[in-house]
Amino acid sequence: MIEFLTAALxxxxxxxxxxxxxxxxxxxxxxxxxxxxxxxxxxIAALLLLGAVSGVSAAVDVALTxxxxxxxxxxxxxxxxxxxxxxxxxxxxxxA
Amino acid sequence: xxxxxxxGLFAAVAAGLGLYGLITNPQPLRxxxxxxxxxxxVFLFFGxxxxxxxxxxxxxxxIPQALVITGMVVAFAATALALALLLRLFQATGxxxxxxxxxxxxxxxxx
Amino acid sequence: MKLVLDIMTVVAVSAGAFFFLAGTVGxxxxxxxxxxxxxxxxxxxxxxxxxxxxxxxxxxxxxxGFKLVCVWLLVLIAGxxxxxxxxxxxxxxxxxx
Amino acid sequence: MTVGLALEIALAAVVLSVAVWTVAARDTxxxxxxxxxxxxxxxxxxxxxxxxxxxxxEAAIGSGLTGAMLLAASARLRASEAAVAAERPxxxxxxxxxxxxxxxxxxxxxxxxxxxxxxxxxxxAAAENAAATTLGxxxxxxxxxxxxxxxxxxxxxxxxxxxxxWSLAPDRFWGGRPGPRHEADPNGVLAxxxxxxxxxxxxxxIYILWVSADLPGGAFQGGAILAAMWLLVMMAGLTDAxxxxxxxxxxxxxxxxxxxxxxxxxxxxxxxxxxxYPVAYAKPLILAxxxxxxxxxxxxxxLLVAGPPERxxxx
Numbered sequence: 001m002i003e004f005l006t007a008a009l010x011x012x013x014x015x016x017x018x019x020x021x022x023x024x025x026x027x028x029x030x031x032x033x034x035x036x037x038x039x040x041x042x043x044i045a046a047l048l049l050l051g052a053v054s055g056v057s058a059a060v061d062v063a064l065t066x067x068x069x070x071x072x073x074x075x076x077x078x079x080x081x082x083x084x085x086x087x088x089x090x091x092x093x094x095x096a
Numbered sequence: 097x098x099x100x101x102x103x104g105l106f107a108a109v110a111a112g113l114g115l116y117g118l119i120t121n122p123q124p125l126r127x128x129x130x131x132x133x134x135x136x137x138v139f140l141f142f143g144x145x146x147x148x149x150x151x152x153x154x155x156x157x158x159i160p161q162a163l164v165i166t167g168m169v170v171a172f173a174a175t176a177l178a179l180a181l182l183l184r185l186f187q188a189t190g191x192x193x194x195x196x197x198x199x200x201x202x203x204x205x206x207x
Numbered sequence: 208m209k210l211v212l213d214i215m216t217v218v219a220v221s222a223g224a225f226f227f228l229a230g231t232v233g234x235x236x237x238x239x240x241x242x243x244x245x246x247x248x249x250x251x252x253x254x255x256x257x258x259x260x261x262x263x264x265x266x267x268x269x270x271x272g273f274k275l276v277c278v279w280l281l282v283l284i285a286g287x288x289x290x291x292x293x294x295x296x297x298x299x300x301x302x303x304x
Numbered sequence: 305m306t307v308g309l310a311l312e313i314a315l316a317a318v319v320l321s322v323a324v325w326t327v328a329a330r331d332t333x334x335x336x337x338x339x340x341x342x343x344x345x346x347x348x349x350x351x352x353x354x355x356x357x358x359x360x361x362e363a364a365i366g367s368g369l370t371g372a373m374l375l376a377a378s379a380r381l382r383a384s385e386a387a388v389a390a391e392r393p394x395x396x397x398x399x400x401x402x403x404x405x406x407x408x409x410x411x412x413x414x415x416x417x418x419x420x421x422x423x424x425x426x427x428x429a430a431a432e433n434a435a436a437t438t439l440g441x442x443x444x445x446x447x448x449x450x451x452x453x454x455x456x457x458x459x460x461x462x463x464x465x466x467x468x469x470w471s472l473a474p475d476r477f478w479g480g481r482p483g484p485r486h487e488a489d490p491n492g493v494l495a496x497x498x499x500x501x502x503x504x505x506x507x508x509x510i511y512i513l514w515v516s517a518d519l520p521g522g523a524f525q526g527g528a529i530l531a532a533m534w535l536l537v538m539m540a541g542l543t544d545a546x547x548x549x550x551x552x553x554x555x556x557x558x559x560x561x562x563x564x565x566x567x568x569x570x571x572x573x574x575x576x577x578x579x580x581y582p583v584a585y586a587k588p589l590i591l592a593x594x595x596x597x598x599x600x601x602x603x604x605x606x607l608l609v610a611g612p613p614e615r616x617x618x619x
Contacts, residue, residue: 001213001265006307008220008258010314015224015231016345017318022234023338024325030240030297032337034247037289038234041251041282042227043344045258048275049220050351052265053308056155058356058520060274061512065360065529066347067278068505069368071285072532073340075494076372078292079539080333080379099312103353104416106316110323112409117327119401122391125332125381129339129374133323136346136366137412143353144416149425155354157425158442162451165361165443166458169524172365173465176608179377180469183611192384193391281504288497 002053009049016042033078040070104144111137124182124192128175135171139164212264219261226254240297244290251286255279312352319345332385336374343367356520357443360512364528365605372535373609439587440518447522448590452579456564459597462604463561470548473612479549480613486541498540505533513598517587523560523594527601534606545610553603560600564593 022035051059114134142160149157186192233246259279266272322342329335350359513526571580
């Protein structure tokens with residue numbers, strides 16, 4: 001079972017690595033936000049698998065924290081990114 | 097190769113990368129970012145030392161781990177202060193450069 | 208019983224990994240932002256959900272299992288909201304299809 | 305073990321490529337996005353290193369709060385980006401910087417490879433004295449008992465940083481409210497999330513503090529979660545940032561260090577030493593300090609992210 005879960009963990013890490021290409025390439029801010037969102041979710045999945053592999057039950061607590069804080073960072077990312085788009089549209093400098 | 101060695105090498109490269117970014121990138125915000133990268137490399141180094149010191153039934157030596165937790169919080173406080181300074185500089189001069197001879201639009205309200 | 212639980216883990220985690228694959232491929236290959244978002248939300252909701260479902264039989268205690276489900280619910284709520292906000296940004300960003 | 309090792313190398317490679325991106329990216333906003341992803345993946349590394357306490361801290365502070373703060377700053381500084389980016393140093397400087405970085409990294413590599421064997425460790429000493437506090441989590445023991453002085457001064461450092469940030473406010477805004485007022489659609493999705501998530505987040509934050517006696521957790525990690533929930537409500541426009549001259553706010557900011565100091569002085573008065581807990585009351589005293597600190601840390605971290613006052617107190 002450990003081997004299978006490790007393999008699944010490796011697979012999800014590989015998916016994350018490929019998803020990173022979107023952050024690199026863009027082209028738009030929206031694509032970067034999506035990639036960041038995918039990395040957040042995939043990171044949580046990887047963390048849960050890692051906890052199961054190494055038998056550390058505290059991994060679930062870390063995953064809970066990560067779920068809350070990754071959401072917070074994602075909201076900040078999207079909100080600032082959107083504000084930035086607005087700023088380009090209307091030539092306003094308000095960084096909400 | 098052990099877990100500690102793999103992540104030890106990783107820590108060394110991350111620290112080097114952070115140092116390079118800190119020196120070469122002209123934007124202060126990117127310098128702050130690079131400094132955090134450098135810091136994360138140093139913290140990981142502590143983590144490696146903690147991992148190698150696993151004994152007495154603990155997964156790692158708790159003392160370096162506690163030092164890293166303290167370090168991360170202090171790094172956060174320093175980053176917050178650096179960003180506030182940077183934003184104030186931008187507000188006061190209209191640019192965010194660290195060059196000494198940079199032209200300033202006004203000298204209003206600089207603390 | 209142990210075998211049944213293990214089989215459930217293998218099936219569910221594999222299915223979850225598949226949805227992560229689908230989401231990633233969609234993110235890379237789909238032509239515009241909104242279709243990419245469509246692919247992404249599958250990875251978010253189903254991918255993580257199935258991984259959590261697969262890990263439930265391996266959870267050490269009832270409390271750990273409960274927390275696992277909580278993680279999934281949190282990500283579900285947050286993912287739905289963030290996706291809406293991203294869609295708004297995408298509409299501004301690119302040409303409307 | 306070879307499967308595990310391959311996994312670790314793959315993980316290190318992925319995280320490292322994100323780090324390269326953070327340094328090399330042209331667009332600052334994208335680089336900061338990369339940094340948030342880097343912090344998130346670093347949490348996995350800390351878990352793999354067997355340090356869940358540090359993983360929690362990295363997840364909460366290293367990636368979440370620092371990331372949000374950097375994102376806000378980069379969105380505001382965008383107008384200045386192009387002009388400053390043109391000041392990129394010439395090839396020689398960059399070459400020398402690369403050389404220096406390689407030398408430093410090589411020195412670190414050498415010190416990793418030649419770390420003393422067997423590794424020096426204080427873990428047995430920490431295990432031996434754990435009975436004195438009856439706490440099950442060795443890291444909490446170190447933070448709250450064996451090196452409590454460090455932890456207390458760390459709180460003071462964070463508070464001083466906040467004073468430093470506030471002191472950057474222009475005179476007319478002194479004592480006002482930080483950041484712009486966020487106007488948001490009260491029926492929008494963000495407002496919905498900001499109503500739904502904080503109750504859950506508050507429970508998780510207190511839970512993380514509560515389990516820190518025996519399992520990974522702590523006041524800082526819990527406080528960071530509470531701060532994030534507060535900032536989320538502010539970002540959604542459901543509440544305004546507080547007036548930094550408010551009396552109850554100032555009291556909250558001081559509660560943690562003051563309780564810590566009082567307990568420390570109590571140890572001195574009872575004859576032992578500064579911060580010496582009477583053995584019979586060690587656990588309740590530590591928990592009392594941690595609860596007072598949870599509130600202080602949540603408010604301090606939230607205000608640090610919010611930045612200096614930018615509006616007059618009335619508006």
